[in-house]
Structures are given as C-alpha cells and as structure tokens.
Amino acid sequence: MSGFGFTPRTTLDNGIGRTGTIHTPHGEIQTPAFIAVGTKATVKAVLPESISELGAQAVLANAYHLYLQPGSDLIDEAGGLGRFMNWRGPTFTDSGGFQVMSLGSGFKKVIEMDAKRAEADHAVAPGKERLAHVDDDGVTFKSHLDGSKHRFTPEVSMRVQHQIGADIMFAFDELTHLHNSRGYQEEALERTRLWAERCLAEHRRLTEERVGKPYQALFGVIQGAQYEDLRRKACRDLGGMEVDGQSFDGFGYGGALEKENLGTICGWMSEELPFDKPRHLLGISEPDDFFAAVAAGADTFDCVNPSRVARNSAIYAADGRYNLSTARNRRLFEPLEDGCDCYTCTHYTRAYLHHLFKAKEMLASTLATIHNERFTVRLVDDIRASMDNDDFESFRDHFLGRFYGNSTGPSSVDTTN
Numbered sequence: 001m002s003g004f005g006f007t008p009r010t011t012l013d014n015g016i017g018r019t020g021t022i023h024t025p026h027g028e029i030q031t032p033a034f035i036a037v038g039t040k041a042t043v044k045a046v047l048p049e050s051i052s053e054l055g056a057q058a059v060l061a062n063a064y065h066l067y068l069q070p071g072s073d074l075i076d077e078a079g080g081l082g083r084f085m086n087w088r089g090p091t092f093t094d095s096g097g098f099q100v101m102s103l104g105s106g107f108k109k110v111i112e113m114d115a116k117r118a119e120a121d122h123a124v125a126p127g128k129e130r131l132a133h134v135d136d137d138g139v140t141f142k143s144h145l146d147g148s149k150h151r152f153t154p155e156v157s158m159r160v161q162h163q164i165g166a167d168i169m170f171a172f173d174e175l176t177h178l179h180n181s182r183g184y185q186e187e188a189l190e191r192t193r194l195w196a197e198r199c200l201a202e203h204r205r206l207t208e209e210r211v212g213k214p215y216q217a218l219f220g221v222i223q224g225a226q227y228e229d230l231r232r233k234a235c236r237d238l239g240g241m242e243v244d245g246q247s248f249d250g251f252g253y254g255g256a257l258e259k260e261n262l263g264t265i266c267g268w269m270s271e272e273l274p275f276d277k278p279r280h281l282l283g284i285s286e287p288d289d290f291f292a293a294v295a296a297g298a299d300t301f302d303c304v305n306p307s308r309v310a311r312n313s314a315i316y317a318a319d320g321r322y323n324l325s326t327a328r329n330r331r332l333f334e335p336l337e338d339g340c341d342c343y344t345c346t347h348y349t350r351a352y353l354h355h356l357f358k359a360k361e362m363l364a365s366t367l368a369t370i371h372n373e374r375f376t377v378r379l380v381d382d383i384r385a386s387m388d389n390d391d392f393e394s395f396r397d398h399f400l401g402r403f404y405g406n407s408t409g410p411s412s413v414d415t416t417n
C-alpha cells in the first residue's frame with residue numbers, strides 16, 4: 001500500500017535493458033527516463049512549469065545542498081520539496097554522500113575518474129584543504145558555504161531526506177575514487193553495507209513516525225568501483241537485505257565509472273539485482289552514455305550537462321553539439337535545431353540567442369536550457385520507443401553516427417552536481 005512500485009514492460013535481447021513504469025505517490029515515470037537536475041530545488045534558470053511543459057518527468061535535488069541551505073526542516077515546514085519548488089511530479093534526492101565526499105577531497109568528478117593516478121587513499125587536490133573525514137560511523141565535514149562543521153551519518157541522511165520529502169531517495173554511502181587501493185575499496189564497501197542496514201532501519205522508523213506523509217521509496221546504492229567481484233557482492237548484499245521487514249525499493253548505481261566501462265559495470269549490477277525493482281544511474285554526462293546505460297539496465301539517470309553547458313552557450317542538436325557564441329551564428333535567423341519542437345526553437349532564432357549571450361543577458365541561459373533539456377528528454381523518449389518497437393540498436397547506431405559524426409565528440413565537461 002506504499003503507492004510505490006515498478007512494472008517492467010519490454011526487455012532487450014540481452015535480458016537486462018528494459019522499458020517500464022515507476023509508480024510514485026506524485027505520478028508515474030515512464031522508463032528509461034532522464035531525470036532533470038535541480039540541485040538546489042531549482043533547475044537553474046528555468047521555471048518548473050517550463051521543465052514540465054518540455055516533458056521532463058521528474059526532478060532530482062541534492063540533500064547536502066538543501067540541508068545547508070535553506071535547511072531540510074524548512075522544506076519540511078513548506079510541505080516538502082515538490083510543494084516548496086512548485087513541481088507537481090515525482091522528485092528524487094541524492095543522499096549527499098557524493099557532495100560530502102567529493103567536496104571533502106577537493107576533487108571534481110572528472111579528476112576522480114582518472115584511473116591513471118597513482119594509488120592514493122588520502123589524496124587531496126593540490127592547494128585544497130581536506131574538508132571531510134570518514135569514519136565507521138559517518139562523515140564529518142565542513143560546509144563549502146561558511147566553513148561550519150557538520151556530521152552526516154546514515155541516520156542523519158535519512159532524517160534530512162525524509163524532511164525534504166522526495167518520492168525517491170538514496171541510502172548514505174561512501175563514494176570512493178578509482179585510484180583508491182583495492183584494500184580501501186573493500187573497506188569502504190563494507191562500511192557502505194553496514195550503513196545500508198542502518199539506513200533501512202532508520203527509514204522504517206521515520207516512515208512509521210511521520211504518519212500521513214506520502215510514502216518515500218529508498219534506493220540502496222551499489223559501490224565497488226571497477227571491480228567485478230566487489231560490484232556483484234554489493235548487489236547480492238543490498239539486493240537481499242532486509243531490516244525489520246524493510247527492504248530497498250530500488251537501487252542506485254554509484255561511484256566513479258570510466259566512460260569506456262560504464263556499460264560493462266552497469267551490466268554486472270543489473271544481472272545480480274532483483275529484476276522487479278528500478279535502478280537509477282547517478283550522474284552521467286553525454287548522449288552515448290545514455291545508450292550504454294539503458295542497454296545495461298539503468299531505468300533512470302540524472303545528467304546535469306544539458307543545463308550546465310547551456311549556460312555556456314553550448315547547444316545539443318541531432319547533428320552534434322555546437323557553440324552559439326561563434327561568429328557564424330550572428331546572422332542565422334533560424335531555430336537552434338532544425339525541426340525542434342521546443343519553446344525556444346519555435347519562438348526564437350540563433351541570431352537572437354547569439355546576441356543575448358554576447359550581451360550577457362540572463363534570458364540567454366533560460367532559452368538555451370529549455371532547448372537542451374527538451375533535446376535530452378526527446379532523445380530518451382525516442383530511446384524508450386525504439387526499445388518498445390524492437391528497434392533499439394538501429395536507432396542507437398543511426399543517432400550516434402549522426403551526432404558524433406559532426407561534433408567534436410564527447411566533451412570533458414565535468415559532471416559534478
């Protein structure tokens with residue numbers, strides 16, 4: 001009677017990738033689905049109404065940021081994240097673990113993903129102070145806003161996420177770096193397993209205590225870096241975990257994943273986890289990743305790139321990504337993308353947006369973000385349709401051939417939230 005569930009529909013020939021429907025108290029999500037990133041309870045520069053109109057099905061906010069500002073208790077008082085930000089559809093929060101850990105070592109994800117670094121379990125980015133310290137009970141960290149000291153434990157993360165009130169939330173986990181030693185990965189994985197049990201217990205307690213609130217689903221986060229045995233073990237541990245009759249409603253694929261191994265590693269996890277529960281891939285960046293993730297069994301994924309690069313005048317189009325600020329757009333009285341049905345493309349020209357970017361007008365970010373978010377939503381809608389129509393591989397080859405045939409290829413833009 002939780003109001004949460006997942007119904008798989010079509011399965012790809014590999015037996016892993018699938019389409020389906022996630023049911024939440026705030027509506028359904030047709031999967032695979034792109035989840036728009038609204039880190040601080042806003043998709044930057046765009047009205048929630050616009051995000052809804054362009055077809056985004058759900059928004060993901062960040063527990064760490066909202067805990068520090070404005071405070072999760074305040075969001076609780078406002079009636080929860082959806083009501084606070086005027087978003088009527090389903091919502092997600094990530095646990096805050098990623099931000100706590102990555103801000104802690106001063107690395108951005110793009111650097112963490114570099115496996116060629118020497119093993120360094122206690123590495124800190126050059127010129128940065130270590131802001132977070134992990135122990136078996138939790139993480140102590142300094143706020144990136146004012147340097148004040150805070151502590152996240154599994155119980156604190158659950159309380160914060162219950163107060164924020166998203167439909168789907170994630171267990172508190174330890175994010176490791178690819179350059180951590182194998183020994184450290186094992187140690188962190190065991191810590192994450194014990195934290196997962198504590199998250200389930202606290203989640204159950206809070207669900208009973210907060211009577212009358214819509215049910216919030218809890219996803220366990222699978223770590224294990226690039227090690228197949230560790231990833232599979234984590235799936236078996238969390239997949240069958242039950243505390244006081246409470247098990248995970250779904251799973252998050254966590255950790256730094258190298259682009260070239262993304263499909264392989266997601267595939268290991270999808271093979272191990274219960275088929276009837278949804279899986280979310282945390283934070284990917286580019287269209288080719290979407291296809292790899294979906295084929296490897298990810299049902300939902302969040303991606304900050306469409307809105308982030310839009311603010312730097314980078315535009316996604318079927319023929320590849322291009323930059324609006326270049327001189328060739330100055331007198332182009334055409335839509336951003338030929339045939340695009342988004343609000344920006346049906347009302348404005350490249351020449352106008354080129355002007356707005358050059359003049360550093362705020363509207364530039366708004367209009368560019370609407371287009372890039374719509375491009376991404378439409379792409380994932382098309383991927384889903386191709387799976388249901390048994391046409392996934394030819395659609396993928398056609399799309400990627402055209403997209404990367406003309407652009408400079410996947411960028412190195414980082415994907416930190």
Ligand SMILES: [Zn+2]
Binds near residue numbers: 337342345371374
């Ligand atoms: Zn458009």
